[in-house]
Amino acid sequence: MNAFKTWFHKLGSPPFFYEFAGYLRPWLWVGTVVFAIAGLIGGLLLAPPDYQQGDAYRIIFIHVPSAWMSLFIYGVMAISGLVALVWRIKLAEIIAMESAPIGAAFTFITLVTGSLWGKPMWGTYWTWDARLTSELVLLFIYLGIIGLYHAFENERQGARAAAFLIIVGVVNLPIVHYSVVWWNTLHQGTTVRIFAPSSISLSMLWPILAMMIATKLYYGVSLLGRARIAVLERERGKDWVRQIVTEGTKNA
Numbered sequence: 001m002n003a004f005k006t007w008f009h010k011l012g013s014p015p016f017f018y019e020f021a022g023y024l025r026p027w028l029w030v031g032t033v034v035f036a037i038a039g040l041i042g043g044l045l046l047a048p049p050d051y052q053q054g055d056a057y058r059i060i061f062i063h064v065p066s067a068w069m070s071l072f073i074y075g076v077m078a079i080s081g082l083v084a085l086v087w088r089i090k091l092a093e094i095i096a097m098e099s100a101p102i103g104a105a106f107t108f109i110t111l112v113t114g115s116l117w118g119k120p121m122w123g124t125y126w127t128w129d130a131r132l133t134s135e136l137v138l139l140f141i142y143l144g145i146i147g148l149y150h151a152f153e154n155e156r157q158g159a160r161a162a163a164f165l166i167i168v169g170v171v172n173l174p175i176v177h178y179s180v181v182w183w184n185t186l187h188q189g190t191t192v193r194i195f196a197p198s199s200i201s202l203s204m205l206w207p208i209l210a211m212m213i214a215t216k217l218y219y220g221v222s223l224l225g226r227a228r229i230a231v232l233e234r235e236r237g238k239d240w241v242r243q244i245v246t247e248g249t250k251n252a
Helices: 002-010 016-046 055-087 090-122 130-150 157-170 172-182 202-235 239-251
Strands: none
Touching: 016 055, 016 090, 016 202, 016 239, 055 090, 055 130, 055 157, 055 172, 055 202, 090 130, 090 202, 130 157, 157 239, 172 239
């Protein structure tokens, strides 16, 4: 436990984080590609057509993992934002702020794929359904966080202001998740459950889970890459950054 606490505290050091993230990213890329290929092959080629929706349901293998990620990333941002506000840890600010564009992208993909799925199922690309509307609100919250962060010249002031908005926006997460339970919506109910039996065939379930792992690994790849750049920008006056720049210039 003491070794883990020591490692965790070291991770908050910008030079150590930069080096550790650079080491970890290639491994995450490998995992992303492997699970994405497995999930797409399993979902698009091996899984049977749905007995009601036919092949139109196959967009689920992109839509559902993206929807999960839109909520998961916001949860990471909320925790990081709280840590940043309470303990003023610079790296927590970076994690929260650099997660926002990735979360917004996954939320946008969720809305687009959901609309494409909704056309053959509901006869329309969009309806003001509780799940769709709350997911659209989530996208606006993501965009608001990004805009507020960049509205300040001082990065740390912008990050703290955006962290307050992140925490306020957490109220939307249970609305998105439980909207199909609380209201009578067109959106289908939950079919994939972690702590209870899923009401979906195993031949369809495992590709979704593979894509879920792939999207989480991709989030790690993208976040670490963005965070490394942000760390260099914030620490640009430090000797260790100058050394990296110098070595990079020599190797170019």
